[in-house]
Amino acid sequence: MDDRMMKAVLYDRYGGPDVLYVGRVPRPRPARGEVLVRVRAFSVNGGELSARSGRVRFLTGRKFPQRVGLDFTGEVAGLGAGVTDLAVGERVWGVLGRTSGFGSAAEYVTVPAVRVGRVPEGLDLVAAAALPVATTAVTALRDKAGLRAGERLLVRGAAGGVGNAAVQLGRAYGAQVTALARAANLDFVRGLGAHEAVDHRVMGPGELGRFDVVLDTVGTDLRRYRGLLAPDGRMVTIAFDTARPVASLGFILASAVHGRGRVRFFSGNPQRAELDALARLVEEKQLAPATDTVFPLEETAAAHRALEAGGVRGKFVVEVG
CATH class of the missing domain: 3.90.180.10 (Medium-chain alcohol dehydrogenases, catalytic domain)
Structure with missing residues (x-):
């Protein structure tokens, strides 16, 4: 050969x-x-x-x-x-x-x-x-969001590659972690350290309460999840809506200067x-x-x-x- x-x-x-x-x-x-x-x-x-x-x-x-x-x-x-x-x-x-x-x-x-x-x-x-992609969760929570002990953290897509690492790290950093996942994966994310595990198909954003940090790994409905931020809350997303890329990226850019709570977008590098x-x-x-x-x-x-x-x-x- x-x-x-x-x-x-x-x-x-x-x-x-x-x-x-x-x-x-x-x-x-x-x-x-x-x-x-x-x-x-x-x-x-x-x-x-x-x-x-x-x-x-x-x-x-x-x-x-x-x-x-x-x-x-x-x-x-x-x-x-x-x-x-x-x-x-x-x-x-x-x-x-x-x-x-x-x-x-x-x-x-x-x-x-x-x-x-x-x-x-x-x-x-x-x-x-x-x-290796867990480095994205480290950067998102530690550097981009500045997550602190005692804060409320919402992880969207908590059972996935970056999401599962974010749940583990959020717990290690002393945050109160709420994990969004499918019903079949709720026990899995609880086992990772989530204090609360929620089926995203049953409970919508309007029922989740307020959070100091929202980490989104999905990229859709960013406006609705940004609305969950408490005063001085921070939202980080590592994804955008590939079905509507222009509108999705436009919202992320606009959030930097308009509205409550900037959405920080980044790609792990x-x-x-x-x-x-x-x-x-x-x-x-x-x-x-x-x-x-x-x-x-x-x-x-x-x-x-x-x-x-x-x-x-x-x-x-x-x-x-």
Whole structure:
């Protein structure tokens, strides 16, 4: 077999999960300041579904084939020039940067050395793949919202990848956590540390009360959830309504200057410092990976299909055999 090539998950047109297939592409080589990572696992993220379906083709364009995979765990397999703070064989995790696009659904990936961190000792690399996107929850609650002990926190989409981490962190930070999830997942989010778990299909926003911090991972009905903010409340969203992107993003921008309670929108873009902070939270047992199902690389389409169906508990992870 040609060791200059590798397996990767690709698609040649926009569409449903069935457009995904495992093909062969050239194995990348690390440029200066980069590391080559032998990927052991990655997780499936909502942004990939939007990209693959074509809902955000104004961002992803029409050049094919395109790739999937945002985060990864694995071992360092090669070092680019100038990289002296990592060694071949070290266990690492990370998230591809905003300008890199997708591509971690592969046997190897190159990434700037500043975008990888060391996986905590004793943490299985497949289970660990559920955690890199948890850096988004850390940034949202700690940095964007400034969540304080004793405050009321509402987590929307609490059973998902970022949401489950936010519930755990909210409890660790001393907040009073209310988690919104499907009925079937209420016990799951209570087990993560939620003080109150609410079926979002039974109880609407108007019945939830007031909150100091609202963390939204869904992106729809942002105006209604912003209305739940107490005086001096803060709302952070990591998603927008892909069915109405212009109107949704317009509302987020307008909220910065109009109305009560600014909606802070951001996209996770972690570097070494954030990944090291994540490792400390795991080591201090304030955060643990929540893995729903592990799929083999050849069944990445099934993992996409499962996430689209909803009801995930934590993360769907794909193991690269």
